[in-house]
Amino acid sequence: MSKITGAQMLIKCLGNEGVEVIFGYPGGSVIPIYDAIYDSSIRHILVRHEQCAAHAADGYARATGKTGVCMATSGPGGTNLVTGIANAYMDSIPIVAITGQVATGVIGTDAFQEADITGITAPITKHNYLVKNIKELPIIIKEAFFIASTGRPGPVLIDIPVDISKGLIDENIKIKMDLKGYKPTYKGNLKQVKQAAVKIFASKKPVIFAGGGIISSNASGILTKFARETKIPVITTLLGKGCFPEEDELSLKMAGMHGTKYANLAFTNTDLVIAVGVRFDDRITGKLSKFVPNAEIIHIDIDPAEIGKNVKTNIPIVGDAKIVLEDLNNEYKKLVSREGSPDRSDWLNEIKELKKKYPLRYDKDSEKIKPAYIVEKIYEITKGDAIICTEVGQNQMWAAQFYKFTRPRTFISSGGLGTMGFGLPASIGAKVGMADRMVIDIAGDGSIQMVSQELATAVTNKIPIKIMILNNGYLGMVRQWQELFYNRRYSETCIHNCVDFVKLVEAYGGAGFRVKKKCDVESTIKKALEINNLVLVDFWIDREENVFPMVEPGAPINKMLEGK
Secondary structure (H helix, E strand, O other): OOEEEHHHHHHHHHHHOOOOEEEEOOOHHHHHHHHHHHOOOOEEEEOOOHHHHHHHHHHHHHHHOOOEEEEEOOOHHHHHHHHHHHHHHHOOOOEEEEEEEOOHHHOOOOOOOOOOHHHHHHHHOOEEEEOOOHHHHHHHHHHHHHHHHOOOOOOEEEEEEHHHHHOEEEOOOOOOOOOOOOOOOOOOOHHHHHHHHHHHHHOOOEEEEEOHHHHHOOOHHHHHHHHHHHOOOEEEOOOOOOOOOOOOOOEEEEOOOOOOHHHHHHHHHOOEEEEEOOOOOHHHHEOHHHOOOOOEEEEEEOOHHHOOOOOOOOEEEEOOHHHHHHHHHHHHHHHHHHHOOOOOHHHHHHHHHHHHHOOOOOOOOOOOOOHHHHHHHHHHHHOOOEEEEEOOOHHHHHHHHHOOOOOOOOEEOOOOOOOOOOHHHHHHHHHHHOOOOEEEEEEEOOHHHHOOOHHHHHHHOOOOOEEEEEEOOEOHHHHHHHHHHOOOOOOOOEOOOOOOHHHHHHHOOOEEEEEOOHHHHHHHHHHHHHOOOOEEEEEEOOOOOOOOOEEOOOOEOOOEEOOO
């Protein structure tokens, strides 16, 4: 009987799961695992902070559709992963986080670098494991990847004590996966699907509300087909961007606090919402009692816990977005073949007028550099064919508003948790997973400083991402709220001239440019995209430019502040 160490078995099992890359940071409890990686074909990306390992795995998963993998040692290594794990959990992203743990014999004694990481992460993982018996290691790894990537995706953590990593196990041990009680529903109830088709057919003013679940289930194709065949306008969430082409006349882009006014008004006027892969979070709904006041709701989601959680649902359908939409489309076509297509010309004309009356706008004649202008130029130069990652705050909203997303997995952003510092490591992960694609991080000067050490990760590993900093010298979104709701009392939000970003990126071995004039924006973006290296462009934008439109906290979504 051939024996290998637990660490070697881990690497073997990861290979069997198709893992190509691990983002991680070594430490005492994972030295045996890193020793096994030394002889492995799996690529390892050494980040400079464990939080960024989780974000990089997250970005990799979003860009590729595969399960991302990150690793850290016990104690502070594991706790540093927590923010990244929570971020993936909130956005339903499949990652497997592997942590080292102190030896089984001293667990519970407050040993050096001991932390109850399974207890800490229980609320923010889909499932987690503490490996207590080396014979269980192979099946735990198989289960972890299956759980992370099926049903509603999410993070799974495996905590491996160091004596398990050092122990010996039969290399050819037989395993059989049998997850009792874990059986996600993929096929929607046909009776409910037929009811939904009838309701949609009879609707005069329907809208499709599409979220990240469309992207997770690879349902963008059928969504687009269904919307065009039914002639129903499409509204997306922030994380649903790219699931329906935004240059399509049926696209209303993103709704919510900083969504388009025409999307929010369409919600207000609709008589039927066909919600697919969304969770009706507060940033979308605004004041709940005033949300879609005239509409019934069909809610399609693979997670039954989401249906009816925030809004009353008239027709609930539990199932995979792609499978349910295919069935729904078939049932709808049967109605059309019998009774002809319903006339929605009045509704479509109303939508057309709303889009014409309330376009996204900014002062295009200003000599100051407007952030929307930069994002539009990035879109024009890349022809919409880049993967756009963002940090969190104003930069995130400007990117979402002014870059037109036409394909899934091209907009990578922290949604539910709103994690500053997400974009840089996520863009590293996205570029590792999609090496042939242009990957751009649209950043804020506040967010980027939280993780600027990862510039070293990009340069050392030859990952040529492009970072476009919209630098206003403020923690911009907080400053905007202070301006609008706190009488311009800018408490601890001014960070003007606190760092020279060009010198910083050059110190790490990347290329840097600073742009202070509007006339230099386009040429500098083109120059940055041509360089095969990490490039950072520091755009000095209009310092008090705000993100509009905006729904005031607690207000209904049809009451939007529009700025000057």
